[in-house]
Amino acid sequence: MPASENLPPPLAAALARTAEAVTAHIDGAIAESGAPGERLAAAMRHATLAGGKRLRPFLVLETAALFGVRADAAMPAAAALECIHCYSLVHDDLPAMDDDELRRGQPTVHRAFDEATAILAGDGLLTLAFEILAREDTGPYGDVDARVRLALVASLARAAGVAGMIGGQMLDLAAEGRFGEGGLDPAPLDLPAEAIIELQAMKTGALLRQACEAGALLGGASPAERASLDRYARAVGRAFQIADDLLDVEGEAALVGKALGKDAAAGKATLVGRLGIDGARSELARLVGEAEAALSGFGTAATLLVEAAYFVAYRRN
Template sequence: MQQSSETALLAALARTADAVAAYMDRAIEESRLPSARLAAAMRHATLGGGKRLRPFLLVESAALFGVAMEEALPAAAALECVHCYSLVHDDLPAMDDDDLRRGQPTVHRAFDEATAILAGDALLTLAFDLLARPEAHPDPAVRVALVAGLARASGASGMVGGQMLDLAAEGRFDAEGRTERDAAAIAELQALKTGALLRFACEGGARLGGASAAERAALDAYASAIGRAFQIADDLLDVEGEAEAVGKAVGKDAAAGKATFVGLLGIAGARAELARLIGAAESALRPFGTRATLLAEAARFIAERRN
């Protein structure tokens, strides 16, 4: 039973990834960009593989309420544009200074730093262009809610704020006094940096489907748990993984002095916390019964991933 569920998940991930990649490619093409180099850099950032986990979560959350994948694609592609922009900027020398992403040169290495910055900027603004279009949802109120939700999740009170806390935890900004390494501080950092977009994925799907307040709360509990689990799994990969399999450099967190649960709890403690979070995610999905089978399998996939 476990193997069949995993097979179904991998097939669903692949379907969503292909559909989202095609949608983003068309969106870039239809934007009629004045610079071929900028378009090429945007495609390098968005079309270079990846599991497309965030858009998958949005599509599957919407599916709980009868929304077809084609109807959820604009919002899913918008979310992936934001995620890809964040990776482009995180990889820059001023941030994480990475040379590899998804097994290929990062955008600033394949092109140059200025082009990478502009490609990230263009992807971020394209995301809100996609959400504002009638194709995203026929009800303008829903579109406004999606725009506001993604803005909050990706901005200073979400992902960007979490990245700033991450840099501060490396000791770059001692004046801020944010170098503490206790569990609460690390949880806050990770809930913003990684968890905010994952929570929006489920929130966005619920909004597309007209979910009730109770249903939205259940999905938010699920998303909060897998957001923390995703970051712990990522931190474990940085310690235990190999660059060829992971698709990016490893061993950088400890070298940079990053605040992680692996550093705080050790590998065994981090794995125990990871297992607890996956259990919490599965419990949150119980109100949806078998309709949420793929979402439950996605939680387990997050914990066990190798790249």
């Protein structure tokens, strides 16, 4: 499988279509959001419209397509998930969290605007996501059964909440040694590999799993089909984080679009740190095989999802 800058043409085209459609949908949602003045809306656009792989919405659309769901009917679920992802990046970049100055090759929201505006822009995207999901007047999505829409709201809330992304971020901060307990000074935790896997499954993997769960919910997948897609998503989520950690060690800042080497400097617990570079690469290969095997029951209909697993594992940005 080629590296990410030499994507198979069908996958490259599908990612480009997704990016264009999701960007337009989110831009329209921000325009209709009622944000007062221009500053808040501009900050929300800066967070969401300045590029990005749009991998999570791609997974929503592609898993839904396995069951014959049209892209325009799945688009609200895809756009809502991307709003959640972008809000999390805005807050992760804040001085109180990772204190990053670059995101996707551009100034982070708190640098382009200010810290207070960045906090509110993130909050705005978080709440906008659920407004998008709950609306009944968004094209073919309005025809989606209300019970399915409710299930999508619950699924996204779980994945983004304390049992998912937010909880994982809290564990990540604790692992860095941000919080002293029992009168002890803060110090990085020496986590075993199993604890790192659990942390990353919450912080990074939860939203990727939700993407595939959303497609399965929209498509009325059977329990067996949902289980297969969840196995795929779990493997892809782990591969994504390992690849991200490898990029922090080996990547080129100009390609990655953000500062590198910060994990080691912050004392972050990563599987690359536990397994070493060669061990991490071996684990990536194993996870890609696991993801591909999970989709075997879908045949050639899942070709793009298989290619996406390789893209996740071997990307350079």
